[in-house]
Amino acid sequence: MSERITLVDYLTLDDADEPHLVANECGTCGARYFGRRNACASCFGTDFAKVTVPSEGVVRSFTIVAQAAPGVPVPFVAAVVDCDGTRVRSNLINVDPDPEHVVLGMKVRLATYLVGTDASGTDAIGFGFEPM
Numbered sequence: 612m613s614e615r616i617t618l619v620d621y622l623t624l625d626d627a628d629e630p631h632l633v634a635n636e637c638g639t640c641g642a643r644y645f646g647r648r649n650a651c652a653s654c655f656g657t658d659f660a661k662v663t664v665p666s667e668g669v670v671r672s673f674t675i676v677a678q679a680a681p682g683v684p685v686p687f688v689a690a691v692v693d694c695d696g697t698r699v700r701s702n703l704i705n706v707d708p709d710p711e712h713v714v715l716g717m718k719v720r721l722a723t724y725l726v727g728t729d730a731s732g733t734d735a736i737g738f739g740f741e742p743m
């Protein structure tokens with residue numbers, strides 16, 4: 612198997628577990644953030660713990676993107692997915708990018724995909740959510 616790296620540090624690809632997201636949870640108020648934080652934006656707490664985010668969720672907001680930077684294929688669906696109280700900004704994948712196939716309240720699950728492979732054979736892995 613080739614070496615794999617994730618595009619974001621909060622995507623975990625442990626061989627023992629299914630791929631999942633890990634958030635930093637404030638020890639004072641429970642707010643969750645992706646990426647490093649010095650202080651909580653909700654309560655200014657500074658104590659954080661790593662927590663696994665549920666891999667299934669519900670689409671709370673979305674837009675169909677028709678224009679993007681050069682080289683980015685369009686259209687695609689950008690969404691906010693509620694994973695049992697943790698909001699995740701992500702693209703929806705493996706779904707037609709039109710209002711007939713994407714709706715608010717749609718149940719989705721975390722999925723990973725190959726973004727590309729470098730000259731050394733290292734695979735870059737991204738994530739999105741796909742319909743259940």
